[in-house]
Amino acid sequence: MQLILLSALILVGLGTTLYQVKTSIDERQDLLRGLELSIANTKRDIAVLEAEWAYISRPDRVMALSNDLLKMAPIGQDRILPLNAIPMRINFNAVIDTKIDNANWKKTGVEAKKGNGSAKVVR
């Protein structure tokens, strides 16, 4: 009798688990299908946008537009310089500080700090 009861309980338990697993799988599959659909749709949207971007960013079109609307033209060679050919900007504050320091040193006779001898330059 006990055996029968036990197996009946096991059966009920298994049945319940089976049902739950089945419904959860259905749920997950629905979720998966939804995700796949939205991924596919997004991918299609991206492909359309990429194609559109590629089409409207054609160099000849951009060139014609920049010519007509912005009056831009290819840069002349006399307007191109490498970065290191640009003279460095003098940091005037540093120059003035140095001069003041030097003056103070002359007055007080205190040793000048290292590096005060020349003006600092920055790029």
Next chain:
Amino acid sequence: MTPGLQKIRHLILPSRPDPAQSRQIAEGRLLICCLVALGIFVTIGTRIVGLANSSNDTHLSPKKPGINAERGRILDRKGRMLAGNLPVTVLHADPSEMMNASDAAAKLAPFLAQHDQKSLQKLLTKKTRYVELDRQLTPKRHSQILRLGIPGVYFAKGSIRIYPRDHAAAHILGHVDTANNGIAGIEKSMHSKLASGEDVILSIDLGLQSVIRSEIQKQIDKFEAIGGAGVLLDVKTGEMLAVASLPDFNPNQFSLASDDARFNRATKGLYEMGSTFKVLNTAIALESGAATTNQRFEVSKPLRVSRFTITDYHPHSKPLNVPEILVYSSNIGSALMAEAVGAKTQRAYMDKLGLLDRLELEIPEVSRPLSPKQWRRTTTVTVSYGHGISISPAHLASAVAAASGTGQWIQPTLLKRQKNDTPLRLRIFSEDTTRAVRSMMRLVVSHADGTGKFAEARGYMVGGKTGTAEKIQAGGYNKKANLATFVATFPTHEPRYVIAILIDDPKGQKHSFGYSTAGWVVAPAVRRIVEQIAPILGVLPVDEKSPLIRQKMLLDFTIGNKEATLASY
């Protein structure tokens, strides 16, 4: 009844009178039932759990990856899309579900370009369950038709191959048929890679390609030419950064393109390149030791070689040295240099420069050059100034890259080189030879008497050589039809790029004072191309007179009566 049968009967139908025994039997049966049921549930349970766990089970997944993968894209060297796929909606209908076919036809007709109301009505009253109405429905028309709410009209998803850059690099990209099989260009040669969903990255740069194409087109229009071609080659890697052939076509409307437009003049077209070959001739003469830069050749009298008489466009009364022969483009001088080299050596160099064989490019549209089977004395002489051998502009660019660049012939390619690529490199010319050739090419452009002075793009140290060849026609040469070519290398102090441009059959114009020579037709285009592409390529303009630049060039030449100077323009 036999006792054996009695026993079996007892198992199924126990004798009533013995309750203890019947109970035992009943319990036994129940146990068996329980075990069987348990077994079934356990089997089903484990299977369910097993299936739920195996996420990438092939039996369950709706799509098999790999087979349905979308065709790979074709990108330029900077990752810009040259060919891709556009999702489209296929519009189809089920006539049996149509409530009112004539009404539906009237509603649909304004949205479908390839049908009118009559043809639609005919389609929609067909006795089938599927008629295709449009394969390339745009999202806009899709929503418009959806809003009409016609029963029996359906939409399906599909994709088509698109070339969003219109004409740019059309010949290189090629085309696919309706089943997405490559039928030309990269689409054909790289079909298996593309079909498996992989992208292909070309060596082409869209920006450079666009500049070269539009500048060649300008010259074709200006000089009423019938076509043109251009190649931009990276001297150090062999990558072809731009390959243009005109007239070209819109690959999105491949079926509308004429055969002439589909023909790739840059890689498949074979032409006698004329005087641009003198660059190669000079390099070969210097490298083989047949001539030195200051050696003089007597060019005052026409040269007779068997039945040919070789003359110069501008006769010279004094003997010319090697740089002068190139700058003045003397045929006699080039012929004499070639004779000093000898037929065998010349042919060997032509072979090493890849001018006797088809280029191993990654597209099917390549040709084998036309060259004489037997290399006679006349061949040697005519080849020295670019006749008797027909090659493609791509051939010319790759050979001149070797003669004026690093001295190595590098296998040209249409695919972007990867870091670990080791292209075929053949050492053909020494550094000294290429430096001399570059300096002479520079003089062709910078010298006041140079034929290529309209190619001077200030600051970019352009060197080059013009070539104006009469076109071959049945039985000889057509004196009225020209082939204008220009091969340029820049910057000459640090060779990086070679441009070869060809304009087919330009006609003399008022603005060119009737000239249709390469110096008038192609050289100005080269100047404009260099001025536009140098900033893209990161080539900075330099001061030609600075000692740093001068020491990189060879200057101990005498041109005319004066010492050659770089800044003589």
